[in-house]
Amino acid sequence: MNIGHAAERSGLPAKTIRYYEDIGLIVPERSDNGYRDYSNEDVHRLRFLQRSRSLGFSVGECRQLLSLYDDKARESSEVKALATAKLGEIDRKVAELLSLREMLGRFVDLCHGDDRPECPIIEGLSRDVPLQ
Amino acid sequence: MNIGHAAERSGLPAKTIRYYEDIGLIVPERSDNGYRDYSNEDVHRLRFLQRSRSLGFSVGECRQLLSLYDDKARESSEVKALATAKLGEIDRKVAELLSLREMLGRFVDLCHGDDRPECPIIEGLSRDVPLQ
DNA sequence: ATAGGGATTCCAGTTACTGGAAGGTCAAGG
DNA sequence: CCTTGACCTTCCAGTAACTGGAATCCCTAT
Incomplete structure (x- = not known):
């Protein structure tokens, strides 16, 4: 083939x-x-x-x-160990994304998104400690 | 500095x-x-x-x-559009990871993880259609 | 004078492909 | 028999976003 x-x-x-x-x-x-x-x-x-x-x-x-x-x-335990470690990685990645999502989402909610220049997103990104 | x-x-x-x-x-x-x-x-x-x-x-x-x-x-709407698009991307990424997590998690659950060679994870990965 | 800790540039490597160029092969149609 | 088009081959380069390392320079302190 x-x-x-x-x-x-x-x-x-x-x-x-x-x-x-x-x-x-x-x-x-x-x-x-x-x-x-x-x-x-x-x-x-x-x-x-x-x-x-x-x-x-x-x-x-x-x-x-x-x-x-x-x-x-092979022993199935070997495979299972590899797959379980990968599960943990996926979980960590998801948690990380969700916390990013929350922070960015808060910035977006605060922004009125109109034609004025004030923008909480830009401010949030440049502030030392975002959201107090 | x-x-x-x-x-x-x-x-x-x-x-x-x-x-x-x-x-x-x-x-x-x-x-x-x-x-x-x-x-x-x-x-x-x-x-x-x-x-x-x-x-x-x-x-x-x-x-x-x-x-x-x-x-x-700048208009804050511009920034908001960018950030909102990014939020959507994050959501899609999370959804994708969760669906991977579920499939891999099912394989892991099915595997007894002992010293025998039979392993549903390997089988799941090589089967044409995993879990129907 | 020398030893260290930083700074500089530049080159190469990473991950997992992807695109593109230049050319070889094969089956069908005129 | 020749051409056309769809495939196939190899090889080289580029992507994203850094990171590591080598060779060298600068500054300060002892």
Whole structure:
């Protein structure tokens, strides 16, 4: 299967698939004409990558996950530890965004948003300690 | 004021301040010895940058905000529009993270996490359609 | 005189791709 | 047989927003 087809079936752009090959995540066979030739198992692996990345795993973590995926004797606790750590990261990220949201939201609420130059948002951004 | 002091007072690393100068966000005076010399107003501007960045504005957006900050005749509606758009972005990002969190959390819950190789997380990541 | 702590510039690396140029391959149509 | 268009190849460069490091310079204190 050519890269275009593999791209379609995995949901990853062809460019990205080549990049993943550059960094050694997936190395397909080559056809006689030099084209990359992906097996169904390769596509599976690509989809695994696509899904892991979209779930917020870094490429490095995907590499770890792939080696666990390849290791038929892995212990599920290893995988669970990785995934649980990632959950914690997501939670921290959400909390951080929510606190930013709250501060910015307060600035926005205070701003009348008309044609006058006074603007609590600008003031909030430049004040030493925003909101007392 | 030397860059070290400006860094301390603005909460930005000196490296970052030099970078901001490279990209034209803030250009301080120079002392006779060639050292950068920051005024109190410069520090104010740096803090504005620090705060805006930490609130999730991109450097490009900070550039916009700075020009509004500099423009004494700006209309507050302009600033409000920018900030409101950013709020929407934050909300979208949070929603996305929460949905990732939910999916990954379900995989983690399903995994017994022991020394056996069966692992619903790996399976979830490699399945075509995770959790129907 | 020298030792330290800061300052300077410049170059390279990071993450995870993405865009583009120059060229090779293949199947279909005239 | 030739061309056209859609694919494929490699390689180089650029993105965002810094960060690290090397080589060198400046200032102050002992």
